[in-house]
Amino acid sequence: MSGPTTGQVITRFAPSPTGALHVGGARTALFNWAFARHHDGKFILRFEDTDQNRSSDQSAQSILEDLQWLGIDFDQGPFRQSERLNHYNQHIDRLLADGYAYEDGGAIRFRMNSDVAFDDAVYGHIEVKARELEDFVIRKADGFPTFHLAVVVDDALMNVTHVIRGQEHLTNTTKHVALQDALAYARPVFTHTPTILNPDGSKMSKRDKAKAAREAARSWLKAHGDLEDLAKQCAQKCDKSMDAIADFIEKRTDDIEVGQAIAKVLEVSLPETEIEDFRSNGYLPDVLCNYLALLGWSPGNDVERFDLTFLKEHFGFDRINKSNAHFDREKLRAFNGGTIRQLPPGDWSAMLRSYMLESRPGQIEKLDDHFTLFADCYHERSQTLDDPTRLGKAFFMGNDQVEYDAKAVKKQLTRSNGEGLNSLRQLALQLDACNDWSPKAVDETITTFADKNGLGLGRVAQPLRVAVMGNAVSPPIGDTLVILGKVATLERIGRCLRLHSGNISPRHTGG
RNA sequence: GCCCCCUUCGUCUAGUGGCCCAGGACGUUGGCUUCUCAUGCCGAAAACAGGGGUUCGACUCCCCUAGGGGGUACCA
Numbered sequence: 001m002s003g004p005t006t007g008q009v010i011t012r013f014a015p016s017p018t019g020a021l022h023v024g025g026a027r028t029a030l031f032n033w034a035f036a037r038h039h040d041g042k043f044i045l046r047f048e049d050t051d052q053n054r055s056s057d058q059s060a061q062s063i064l065e066d067l068q069w070l071g072i073d074f075d076q077g078p079f080r081q082s083e084r085l086n087h088y089n090q091h092i093d094r095l096l097a098d099g100y101a102y103e104d105g106g107a108i109r110f111r112m113n114s115d116v117a118f119d120d121a122v123y124g125h126i127e128v129k130a131r132e133l134e135d136f137v138i139r140k141a142d143g144f145p146t147f148h149l150a151v152v153v154d155d156a157l158m159n160v161t162h163v164i165r166g167q168e169h170l171t172n173t174t175k176h177v178a179l180q181d182a183l184a185y186a187r188p189v190f191t192h193t194p195t196i197l198n199p200d201g202s203k204m205s206k207r208d209k210a211k212a213a214r215e216a217a218r219s220w221l222k223a224h225g226d227l228e229d230l231a232k233q234c235a236q237k238c239d240k241s242m243d244a245i246a247d248f249i250e251k252r253t254d255d256i257e258v259g260q261a262i263a264k265v266l267e268v269s270l271p272e273t274e275i276e277d278f279r280s281n282g283y284l285p286d287v288l289c290n291y292l293a294l295l296g297w298s299p300g301n302d303v304e305r306f307d308l309t310f311l312k313e314h315f316g317f318d319r320i321n322k323s324n325a326h327f328d329r330e331k332l333r334a335f336n337g338g339t340i341r342q343l344p345p346g347d348w349s350a351m352l353r354s355y356m357l358e359s360r361p362g363q364i365e366k367l368d369d370h371f372t373l374f375a376d377c378y379h380e381r382s383q384t385l386d387d388p389t390r391l392g393k394a395f396f397m398g399n400d401q402v403e404y405d406a407k408a409v410k411k412q413l414t415r416s417n418g419e420g421l422n423s424l425r426q427l428a429l430q431l432d433a434c435n436d437w438s439p440k441a442v443d444e445t446i447t448t449f450a451d452k453n454g455l456g457l458g459r460v461a462q463p464l465r466v467a468v469m470g471n472a473v474s475p476p477i478g479d480t481l482v483i484l485g486k487v488a489t490l491e492r493i494g495r496c497l498r499l500h501s502g503n504i505s506p507r508h509t510g511g
Numbered sequence: 512g513c514c515c516c517c518u519u520c521g522u523c524u525a526g527u528g529g530c531c532c533a534g535g536a537c538g539u540u541g542g543c544u545u546c547u548c549a550u551g552c553c554g555a556a557a558a559c560a561g562g563g564g565u566u567c568g569a570c571u572c573c574c575c576u577a578g579g580g581g582g583u584a585c586c587a
């Protein structure tokens with residue numbers, strides 16, 4: 001083997017800062033990190049910002065933050081290729097002088113005139129004939145090197161021993177190998193990893209979010225028809241004009257801020273494609289790393305839940321797969337939920353608190369001093385940190401803003417001559433008289449009432465649940481009422497009785 | 512078009528010639544527990560892309576076909 005096989009292992013993650021870190025990039029970073037750590041080597045971060053038009057400091061900054069959030073630390077860098085032009089120019093001069101490169105319309109091209117072969121740690125021996133290869137640009141007319149030249153020079157100068165990157169670079173590697181040979185640099189070990197695809201087989205990209213938002217908007221318009229109304233509501237959620245929103249829906253722009261506003265208004269969730277999306281939607285970094293690592297790698301022995309420590313102990317090229325993987329959000333959610341459930345209650349509560357403080361300011365106050373009970377209740381009901389506020393959104397509404405689900409109202413309250421409403425009316429009296437507003441006492445009040453009236457608990461608890469929450473789903477009824485508080489409970493019951501007493505339907509509808 | 516790569520349940524995967532009439536996980540689904548939801552527990556259905564070889568024996572090796580991904584940029 002021609003590569004540097006002795007000495008310290010050095011890997012690098014080399015993203016181009018042209019946007020936020022996406023799942024594919026994160027997995028590449030993770031693999032490089034895990035390999036370096038496994039071998040007690042060094043892991044370098046390097047921004048490949050040789051495309052002046054598309055690179056931005058803002059992107060670089062967000063990539064840094066996302067890596068940190070994921071728990072991927074590096075030993076050197078971040079380097080920036082835009083600050084290393086002298087190195088590239090020196091090498092280009094050498095290639096020119098040695099006849100490997102020539103000028104062409106303001107640019108410099110490298111001659112590709114012989115067959116190229118190399119060994120990939122995952123894909124094996126790769127060979128390409130000279131007739132398939134073309135001379136390629138190594139310095140653009142703007143004076144910046146191309147990615148190919150910069151990568152080769154930097155990897156050599158930084159003593160990178162192992163290059164781990166996405167499979168889309170497999171063919172590019174012929175160029176890099178030829179360059180390395182011409183510059184008399186040792187070849188690193190190349191390791192290409194399979195691509196992460198959407199469930200439908202398309203490549204994952206941030207455009208997926210725009211697409212999903214647009215589809216949601218269009219189907220809403222189909223049902224409700226009023227573009228102006230939708231645009232107005234969306235304009236309130238972002239600083240875009242109503243025209244900008246119309247442009248987005250008509251696919252004249254892909255402005256993601258508009259997409260997010262639409263998603264907010266229509267209460268749909270956009271597919272996560274970037275690390276910050278997973279973060280803001282309440283996924284745990286460890287779980288995301290775990291799931292990402294499993295896309296293309298596995299430890300064997302039917303093991304699939306593990307942490308970063310396990311990953312760095314067990315990671316190796318020999319268990320990387322060759323075929324592309326579809327990203328399955330359901331499985332990620334299930335993993336995330338599984339990890340949440342295993343958290344000690346105190347940890348979960350603290351984690352939820354800081355998440356809500358950051359992403360839902362003002363919400364926690366509405367819970368008064370029942371936050372811990374709220375957290376406990378949603379511990380086994382949540383797959384993400386966002387679930388408690390989403391599933392329990394009725395807890396955060398004003399008492400006169402509860403929205404009633406028509407089906408639940410009919411089934412639990414108005415059906416059968418308003419059986420549910422009747423028991424609710426009497427139960428309200430008992431609750432009013434209950435002075436110890438604790439889960440235990442409230443539960444007792446309810447079960448006592450049910451027993452006295454010869455009703456199953458379900459016949460009593462369900463109408464009550466609908467009355468206070470708007471639908472038939474919530475944590476155990478005693479907990480639900482305590483989180484809500486006595487005042488809110490009674491107010492909501494009162495409003496519910498007023499709202500629905502006029503709609504009682506008979507036992508037999510004859511339909 | 513040309514070149515390179517890939518192909519096990521719907522999805523992620525285990526499997527490196529006999530241990531496999533193929534194992535695990537998510538999802539789907541039946542049941543139990545139950546005030547709803549959820550959790551928990553017990554079951555079920557579900558795959559070696561197709562066709563040729565090689566071999567005593569092929570999911571595992573070779574070839575062809577089909578399907579998928581990537582490259583073919585003065586993007587990375």
